[in-house]
Amino acid sequence: GAGVSQSPSNKVTEKGKDVELRCDPISGHTALYWYRQSLGQGLEFLIYFQGNSAPDKSGLPSDRFSAERTGGSVSTLTIQRTQQEDSAVYLCASSPIISEETQYFGPGTRLLVL
């Protein structure tokens, strides 16, 4: 595709439900990143993938958060038992290789937990 795409663009869910957020990186990009952006806050780094491997998961806020990447392409961020404080914009970015400085961002998924 021409750029990074994310789905859904908006998600409203009830507290306690599980949600899955999807990211399709730019074709051929081996590095993939997930961030969270709360209102008025900077981007909070969550996790990165090099290929299908996630060497550092320390940025995930709690064990309710998990992410996977398959085939070196699509990635899914899963939040289990959602809480109201999970409400934020979840942004995905990709870059050609992990040492490539510039990241290309998707439009984000706006998650609202009621």
Next chain:
Amino acid sequence: SQKIEQNSEALNIQEGKTATLTCNYTNYSPAYLQWYRQDPGRGPVFLLLIRENEKEKRKERLKVTFDTTLKQSLFHITASQPADSATYLCALDETGGFKTIFGAGTRLFVKA
């Protein structure tokens, strides 16, 4: 503790003037620093990257400076236009791409 700080107050300037945004950091030794633009409802878009051994970088109406002694980067937009109105984020990386840390951004409004 490590911090990356941008002015949280919005910057309002008149069209045609130069906008200057500031990014300060503490307790980091970044290999490079980047500036991104973010429009409402959109993801950030990369603008410029400056490395630790560079003092200044330019691209069209944009100029970035990087002072590793002051631990500060300045981002300038000359001849500003209303279309430049957006939030500008600075980001730094110590690890060579593994973990980029973003500031909260500064909102710029350019009035016609």
